[in-house]
Amino acid sequence: MTASGTRCIVHIDMDAFYAQVEMKRLGLPREAPLAVVQWSMLLAVNYAARAEGVNRFDSAAEAANKCPHIRLVHVATYKEGESEWRYHDKVDVKTHKVSLDPYRTESAKIFKLFARMAKTVEKASIDEMYADVTHEVDRRYALMPHSHPPRVDWATIVDGASDNHVLGLDALAPEATTVDDVRLAIAATIAKEVRTTLFNELGYTSTAGIAHNKPLAKLVAGVHKPNQQTVIPAASVLDFLKTTPLTKIRFLGGKLGDEVVSTLNVQNAGDLWQFSEAELAQKFGSQSGSWLFNICRGIDDTKVDPKVMVKSMMAAKRLQIKTADDAERWFHILAAELTQRINDDHEFNGRWPKTFTVAGKKKEKICGADTNQSACSCTILFLALTRPGPSRARFRRSSRTRTCCRRRSRESPSPSTSPRASRCR
Numbered sequence: 539m540t541a542s543g544t545r546c547i548v549h550i551d552m553d554a555f556y557a558q559v560e561m562k563r564l565g566l567p568r569e570a571p572l573a574v575v576q577w578s579m580l581l582a583v584n585y586a587a588r589a590e591g592v593n594r595f596d597s598a599a600e601a602a603n604k605c606p607h608i609r610l611v612h613v614a615t616y617k618e619g620e621s622e623w624r625y626h627d628k629v630d631v632k633t634h635k636v637s638l639d640p641y642r643t644e645s646a647k648i649f650k651l652f653a654r655m656a657k658t659v660e661k662a663s664i665d666e667m668y669a670d671v672t673h674e675v676d677r678r679y680a681l682m683p684h685s686h687p688p689r690v691d692w693a694t695i696v697d698g699a700s701d702n703h704v705l706g707l708d709a710l711a712p713e714a715t716t717v718d719d720v721r722l723a724i725a726a727t728i729a730k731e732v733r734t735t736l737f738n739e740l741g742y743t744s745t746a747g748i749a750h751n752k753p754l755a756k757l758v759a760g761v762h763k764p765n766q767q768t769v770i771p772a773a774s775v776l777d778f779l780k781t782t783p784l785t786k787i788r789f790l791g792g793k794l795g796d797e798v799v800s801t802l803n804v805q806n807a808g809d810l811w812q813f814s815e816a817e818l819a820q821k822f823g824s825q826s827g828s829w830l831f832n833i834c835r836g837i838d839d840t841k842v843d844p845k846v847m848v849k850s851m852m853a854a855k856r857l858q859i860k861t862a863d864d865a866e867r868w869f870h871i872l873a874a875e876l877t878q879r880i881n882d883d884h885e886f887n888g889r890w891p892k893t894f895t896v897a898g899k900k901k902e903k904i905c906g907a908d909t910n911q912s913a914c915s916c917t918i919l920f921l922a923l924t925r926p927g928p929s930r931a932r933f934r935r936s937s938r939t940r941t942c943c944r945r946r947s948r949e950s951p952s953p954s955t956s957p958r959a960s961r962c963r
């Protein structure tokens with residue numbers, strides 16, 4: 539049972555994560571402009587480069603034009619014939635495969651730190667997490683001297699840190715302060731502690747949002763960036779949502795958001811307030827309608843779920859294979875990448891995969907035009923090496939398949955690195 543029944547949620551997002559990983563690896567100072575490149579396009583841009591006008595949608599050449607002293611770092615790659623990723627000086631899309639392993643490795647360290655500092659942590663992406671810090675907030679709240687009415691000095695809640703912002707602070711009357719405001723202030727202190735520890739131990743800066751639910755915490759985390767944090771007290775929620783674009787809200791950045799905007803001719807969350815729950819249900823179905831009615835008012839009870847983990851992993855490469863040797867070399871590269879990720883996942887989550895699928899497409903000419911018409915896949919069951927009996931493989935063909943992959947165990951992670959390796963028979 540919480541002090542007031544509301545939860546305290548912290549959302550933490552690493553600042554330009556891939557760029558920070560490369561800056562740390564290369565020992566570059568924070569003010570050095572840097573962008574991470576994949577082939578000729580930018581994957582991430584640090585804040586020093588953004589200050590010089592470089593943005594994520596620039597090409598590498600455009601970035602160099604805008605900021606001649608920018609450091610352009612190509613992501614690590616697997617080179618044809620090699621089984622480990624490296625930072626190669628020269629890369630070619632025909633002979634190299636991009637590896638995001640360096641970022642996954644750093645991400646695993648960050649999430650270990652999060653797990654150490656908060657009991658209930660959900661991984662939202664490689665560099666984003668939610669933490670439900672309600673219990674810790676209530677523990678600290680119980681130890682505080684209480685005043686009536688409750689008081690909170692927002693300006694000094696995180697030891698006077700200038701990187702802590704409170705939305706709608708000017709309109710918050712001191713006499714209207716609630717117990718929940720005090721609890722959010724404690725959550726902000728916890729967020730600051732986590733971010734400071736993260737920086738001191740791993741050298742990464744991050745941005746946080748602190749609210750009573752997940753969507754609000756994520757939304758407000760984006761208000762002040764980088765290396766800052768933002769709290770939204772309950773009394774400021776409606777004012778904030780009134781002018782917040784609907785498509786910025788979690789789950790409204792895609793098809794549903796576009797549909798709501800075009801169907802109702804609305805832009806901001808506040809524009810939805812004019813519609814009743816029944817009207818929204820009629821247009822978007824009862825589930826979506828009800829959710830929309832609540833989310834535009836900042837109401838959401840989605841739990842922070844520490845068990846949310848990736849359900850599948852994929853290593854893929856678009857390339858031309860002309861001979862069986864070509865195929866074998868690339869299978870080695872794809873398998874090497876998967877092996878590392880499987881082992882990392884086992885170390886972090888204590889699980890092994892159950893199936894392993896090899897899939898490919900064969901280019902065919904139909905009426906003289908190139909088209910990907912023929913696909914093949916092979917699904918292999920992973921069995922423990924200690925388990926008696928042979929591994930088994932199932933082969934399946936897509937509806938348009940005329941060929942089927944029958945390669946043997948070279949595609950699968952090797953037994954020496956993956957204890958439950960598979961064999962295709």
Ligand SMILES: [Mg+2]
Pocket residue numbers: 551552553554555665
């Ligand atoms: Mg980020």
